[in-house]
Amino acid sequence: MTLITWNGQAQSQFLAVETAEALAAAEGPVIVPLALARAALDGRRNAPLGLLVANDASPDDIAPFFDKVELIAIAFPSFSDGRGLSLARKLRRAGFTGRLRASGPVIADQFADCLACGFDEVDLPEGVAARQPMEQWLKARSTVTSHYQTGYAHGASILEQRRAGRGGASS
Amino acid sequence: MYRYDEFDARFVRERVAEFAGQVARRLDGSLTEDEFKPLRLKNGLYLQLHAYMLRIAVPYGTLSSRQLRQLAHIAETYDKGYGHFTTRQNLQFNWPKLKDVPEILGLLADVEMHCIQTSGNCIRNVTADQFAGVAADEVEDPRPTAELIRQWSSLHPEFGWLPRKFKVAVTGAEHDRAAIKVHDLGLKLKRHPDTGEIGYEVVVGGGLGRTPMIGKVIRDFLPRAELLAYLEAVMRVYNSEGRRDNKFKARVKILVHEIGAEEFVRRVEEEYAKLDGPTVNAPVEEVERIAAYFAPPAYEALPSVSILLDQARAAAPALDAFVRQNAFPHRQPGYVALTVSLKPVGGVPGDMTADEMRAFADIAERYSFDELRVTHAQNLVLPHVRQDEVPEVFAALKAAGLATANAGLVTDIIACPGLDYCALATARSIPIAQEIAREFSDEAEQRDIGPLQIKISGCINACGHHHVGHIGILGLEKNGRENYQITLGGDATENAALGERLGPGIDAEAVPGAIRAIVSTYLERRQHGEAFIETVRRAGLDPFKTAFAEVIREAAE
Numbered sequence: 185m186t187l188i189t190w191n192g193q194a195q196s197q198f199l200a201v202e203t204a205e206a207l208a209a210a211e212g213p214v215i216v217p218l219a220l221a222r223a224a225l226d227g228r229r230n231a232p233l234g235l236l237v238a239n240d241a242s243p244d245d246i247a248p249f250f251d252k253v254e255l256i257a258i259a260f261p262s263f264s265d266g267r268g269l270s271l272a273r274k275l276r277r278a279g280f281t282g283r284l285r286a287s288g289p290v291i292a293d294q295f296a297d298c299l300a301c302g303f304d305e306v307d308l309p310e311g312v313a314a315r316q317p318m319e320q321w322l323k324a325r326s327t328v329t330s331h332y333q334t335g336y337a338h339g340a341s342i343l344e345q346r347r348a349g350r351g352g353a354s355s
Numbered sequence: 356m357y358r359y360d361e362f363d364a365r366f367v368r369e370r371v372a373e374f375a376g377q378v379a380r381r382l383d384g385s386l387t388e389d390e391f392k393p394l395r396l397k398n399g400l401y402l403q404l405h406a407y408m409l410r411i412a413v414p415y416g417t418l419s420s421r422q423l424r425q426l427a428h429i430a431e432t433y434d435k436g437y438g439h440f441t442t443r444q445n446l447q448f449n450w451p452k453l454k455d456v457p458e459i460l461g462l463l464a465d466v467e468m469h470c471i472q473t474s475g476n477c478i479r480n481v482t483a484d485q486f487a488g489v490a491a492d493e494v495e496d497p498r499p500t501a502e503l504i505r506q507w508s509s510l511h512p513e514f515g516w517l518p519r520k521f522k523v524a525v526t527g528a529e530h531d532r533a534a535i536k537v538h539d540l541g542l543k544l545k546r547h548p549d550t551g552e553i554g555y556e557v558v559v560g561g562g563l564g565r566t567p568m569i570g571k572v573i574r575d576f577l578p579r580a581e582l583l584a585y586l587e588a589v590m591r592v593y594n595s596e597g598r599r600d601n602k603f604k605a606r607v608k609i610l611v612h613e614i615g616a617e618e619f620v621r622r623v624e625e626e627y628a629k630l631d632g633p634t635v636n637a638p639v640e641e642v643e644r645i646a647a648y649f650a651p652p653a654y655e656a657l658p659s660v661s662i663l664l665d666q667a668r669a670a671a672p673a674l675d676a677f678v679r680q681n682a683f684p685h686r687q688p689g690y691v692a693l694t695v696s697l698k699p700v701g702g703v704p705g706d707m708t709a710d711e712m713r714a715f716a717d718i719a720e721r722y723s724f725d726e727l728r729v730t731h732a733q734n735l736v737l738p739h740v741r742q743d744e745v746p747e748v749f750a751a752l753k754a755a756g757l758a759t760a761n762a763g764l765v766t767d768i769i770a771c772p773g774l775d776y777c778a779l780a781t782a783r784s785i786p787i788a789q790e791i792a793r794e795f796s797d798e799a800e801q802r803d804i805g806p807l808q809i810k811i812s813g814c815i816n817a818c819g820h821h822h823v824g825h826i827g828i829l830g831l832e833k834n835g836r837e838n839y840q841i842t843l844g845g846d847a848t849e850n851a852a853l854g855e856r857l858g859p860g861i862d863a864e865a866v867p868g869a870i871r872a873i874v875s876t877y878l879e880r881r882q883h884g885e886a887f888i889e890t891v892r893r894a895g896l897d898p899f900k901t902a903f904a905e906v907i908r909e910a911a912e
Contacts, residue, residue, distance in 0.1 A: 240595070264393055264476070266516025270594045273513060277629065291390050293377065300512035316385050327376065328369045330362060332506040335634040336513070342362040342506070343641050350640060 186313035188295070189305045190325070193318050196307065198234045198255060215257055221249055236287065239267035243274045250280045257307065260288030269301040276302035292316045292324040299325065300338035356417050356726055357502050357648040359467045367464045370471060370510065374398045375457040397477055397515070399470030400456060404778045409448045409456060410473040411463060415483035415501040415525070416444035416729040420716035423727065425466040427712035433459055438712070440697060440705040442769055442820055443522070444482050444729040445473055449776055471509050476517045478508035478590070482524045484532045485730040488649060489738050491686045495544045495553055497527040499646040500582070503637055507583050514590045518597035519605035521590070522562075529849070534731060536570045536851035537561040537823055539607050540589065547576055554578045559589060559619070560611030561851070563817035568608045569851050571616040573623060580639065584632035585623075591630075592622045652724040652739055657689025661742035674749050676798065677760040682745075683736075691742050694762035695735040695752060700792045703785050704770045705733030714755035722748050732769055732808075734762065764801040765809060765874065766792040769820060773813030773830065774837075780813035782830025782837040787811055787866055794867040795874075804874055807887040810845070823847035825888045826873060827854040828866065837863050843873065843899055844891045855896055857903040861910065869906045876902040 187196045198213045207216060207224055215234035216224045218241060224233055234255035237246055246256065256275060258268040272284055286298050287307040298306060306321075334341040340348070359367070374394075381391040395401075399410035411426070426446060430438050433455045434448040441447055451459060463469055473480050481504045483497040484490065504523055508514070514521075526533040527544040535541025541558035555577045561570025577585050598604045598613075611619045668675040683692040695715065698704050707715075719727040719737055722744050728736035740748055752758040761767045768791060771777065773784030788811055795801055810824030814831070821827030827842035839861055842854030861869055874887075876899050881890045891899070 263390065264516055265599060266514070267595055267599075269513045269516065270591050273591070277631075291386070293373075293386075293394055294516075297512040297515060315387070316380075320380065320385060323376070324373075327373045328366065328510060330366060331512065332366075332509055333511055333513075333635075334637075335631065338512060342366070343637055345362060346360070346641060346644070347638055 186308045186310065187305055188308065188318065188321050190299060192322060194305065197232070200236065213254075215255065218245065221253075225249075225252055234283075234285075237271070239265065239271055241271065243271070243278050246275065246280075247278050250278070250282070253282060255283040255285060256280060257285040257287040258303075260286055260290050263289050263291045263294060269297060272298075272302040292320040295321050295324050296326075296328065296338065300331070300333075300336040302337060356419060357414075357498075357645065363506075364464075364467070366509070367467070367469045367471075370398075370469065371457065371460040371464055374460060378453065378457060393475055393516075397472055397475035398460075399473035400453075401474060402778070403449070403776055404774075404780075405776070406450050407453055407456070408776070409451045409459065409470060410441070411446045411448070411468060411470050412473050412480040413444050413446055413468075413729050414505045415481055415487070415498050416485055416731075417487075417498065418727050418729065419466075420720040420725050420727070422466045422468055423712050423716040423719070425462060425468070427709040427716070429459055429462055430709040430712065437706055437708045439703070439772065440707065440729050440733045440735070442731050442733060442771070442818060443480060444485075444731055445480060446729070447772075449772075474520075476519050477515050477521065478504075478511065478517075479520055479522045481505050481508070482522075482533055482538075482731060484526045484528055485728045485736050486532060486683055486692055486738070487527060487728075488651065489683065489685050489692045490528045490530075490532075491684060492529040493527045493544075493686070494529075494546055495527045496646075496649050497525040497533070497542075497544060498649045499642065500527075500542060500544065500555075501525045502645050502648075503582070503642065504586070507586070507637075511590075514594055517590075517594055518599045519602060519607075521593070521607065531847075531849040531851075532731075534820075534823065534847040534851075535561070536849070537563055537567070537820070537847055538570065540586075541570055542582075545576070552578065555582065557585070557589075560608040560616070562606050562608040563820055563822050564606065565603060565815045565817070566606075566609065567817070567822040567853050568612060569853070570608075571611060571619075573616065573620045579642070580636055581632060583637055584630060584635040585627055587635050588623050588627035588630060591626050592619070596622070651687070652726070654687045654690060654739070655741070657741065657743075659688035661689065661745075664742045664745050667746040671746070673753075673758075673760070674746055676802070677749055677758055678745060680760045680764065680802070681762040685739065687739070689742055690739050691745065693737045693740050693745070693748065694730070695737060695757050696759040696761050696767060697734050697757075698761060698767045698792070699756070699759045700766055700796045701789055702792075704768055704788050707735075711755055711757060714751070715757060718748060718751050718755070722751075732763075732767065734767070760798065761801060763806045763808070765795045765804050765807045765870075766801055768792060768809045768811060769824070770811040771813050771818035773811075773819075777813060777818075779816055780830070781815070781832040782813050782839065783863070784811045784813035784819055784830060787828060787830065787839065787863060790863075790867045791870050794871060804878070805886055807874070809870070820847065821845070822853045823851065824854060825891070826870060831860060833860060839863060839866050841866075841869055841873075841903065843896055844888070846888060857896065857900050858907060861907065865906065865910050868910075869903060872902040872906045873899055 213232040557574040558570035812819035845854030
């Protein structure tokens with residue numbers, strides 16, 4: 185897996201584990217599926233914990249763990265499935281302030297949208313990463329410099345910039 | 356009409372650069388074909404039967420003469436000298452080369468145009484009433500709303516990878532010419548019955564395709580200021596919960612149908628209550644800034660009746676017929692809107708050559724405040740013509756071959772590109788439209804038959820809107836032959852209805868005769884000035900089914 189953040193390539197400290205057995209054997213930071221979250225919290229040490237959630241998971245089921253985990257990874261089964269973008273928005277709105285990761289075969293062309301919807305990083309399978317080197321991700325992040333939508337994490341929207349240009353009148 | 360500011364201009368340029376980069380990354384292998392496909396579709400680039408097709412956005416169907424001239428230039432330089440206007444008020448070029456596309460996009464950006472989201476699983480180009488700002492029955496011009504939605508939906512970070520495409524239409528009039536009930540989302544501007552405040556009726560879940568449905572009202576009155584936040588709530592529910600297991604069940608209409616309109620409303624309102632509306636909505640100054648671009652042009656104060664035009668009509672039957680058929684009343688005294696038909700008998704519905712575009716651009720510039728409109732019936736409109744000048748306009752249109760006096764008549768046929776161009780088509784559409792037009796080529800007879808909408812689709816995806824044609828024709832493939840199903844009674848207006856099948860499918864050669872039999876049945880049955888669709892509603896399908904069965908029996912003999 186290749187981890188890409190706003191600044192470029194990074195190393196993931198987290199080991200993905202999928203079963204209770206693997207969890208018991210693992211040392212250091214781990215990412216566990218939502219179903220193992222309780223077990224991981226109850227049975228484990230102080231090492232950082234991450235959650236892997238499906239893109240159709242309910243924010244209500246995830247919210248109880250917000251202040252107990254450092255990272256939430258939302259699975260992207262394919263790049264063309266946009267549910268993870270909406271789930272990221274809902275988790276941010278519900279108050280999650282930790283690291284938010286898009287996990288799956290996202291393409292560089294979606295990087296800016298992922299960041300705007302609240303993700304901090306993308307965890308790519310090797311095939312996609314090999315075809316789309318880091319320069320492409322950094323370029324795709326900043327090709328379109330302004331957006332119309334307000335309330336997303338892509339800087340001041342065009343509507344806000346227009347308003348500032350009018351002298352910041354309130355509405 | 357709307358003009359780009361520095362932000363809009365830079366945004367479109369950056370989108371061109373982004374797409375040029377995507378093409379380059381496809382060519383160097385960074386993107387697989389599967390990855391590139393949705394990226395090119397979101398920029399209007401299809402791979403068709405014989406070549407690429409580029410669909411250019413004409414937001415809410417409004418164009419300037421300068422823009423139309425640029426389209427003529429592109430048609431001549433990069434295509435085969437013509438373009439095709441679509442049922443969603445856009446323009447398609449059928450023969451561009453992939454390598455030329457970034458350059459074409461640059462030429463479009465030069466005249467404040469683009470191809471953003473004319474295809475793909477995203478919020479598509481927004482459509483509106485072609486008589487916006489003209490019609491007397493209008494509560495408010497729908498174009499400022501459509502422009503606001505165009506901006507808000509462009510490269511939306513959250514809603515670019517929806518389960519399926521999402522089409523929005525806006526009308527500000529009582530009589531619905533934008534077909535809002537057969538769109539994924541339709542907006543109707545209205546006044547609050549008590550306060551008089553302007554807001555929207557919101558309709559969701561209409562659509563044609565293989566599962567046609569009439570949309571449901573999900574909000575009787577949405578205050579104008581809350582539009583974008585409410586749309587965000589609708590889109591978030593659809594993006595999160597629309598079906599992704601089967602592309603034929605992925606439109607929002609299926610979600611609304613499966614969980615029920617009431618439950619859909621509950622989920623939207625629940626989401627709407629959670630989101631921070633004031634952050635999302637456009638500030639009132641922004642709404643006013645956009646609206647100012649759509650202020651009425653500098654009309655002259657004129658008498659409501661033009662004696663000059665009346666005299667000219669009395670002297671020239673062809674002019675009289677044109678005005679009677681193609682003129683639409685204007686709210687401004689002394690003016691009229693003229694529909695300019697792109698349906699000459701024997702022509703391809705919606706096609707326009709570069710020469711015609713230039714001639715028409717000159718006419719619009721000189722006689723219609725430099726503005727023209729595209730209709731969802733694949734025609735054009737000169738929105739603001741002085742009645743006194745109609746005879747001159749008619750002469751200029753005639754010289755350009757654009758004076759066909761058939762707006763709304765039996766030969767004003769909507770047809771998708773069909774098997775002549777489209778990779779999805781199962782049958783031809785254009786030749787069927789041409790044969791029907793020849794069958795009814797007599798102008799006096801067309802006028803006698805009166806308003807009658809024939810809509811033809813060359814496959815089940817229904818791009819020709821056959822479900823809502825007064826007469827609908829659906830071309831399928833059966834045992835290696837083209838086979839056409841005929842439906843009756845469809846309607847795309849505020850009285851939206853889906854047509855019903857008259858009987859078994861028929862061969863291409865039998866279609867004009869079948870339409871003739873249906874029309875004859877109407878002429879026999881109509882009462883005191885009833886239009887075709889009114890007779891169908893009153894008399895029901897049975898007499899038409901009988902006539903249709905007779906056609907089939909004769910064909911079998």
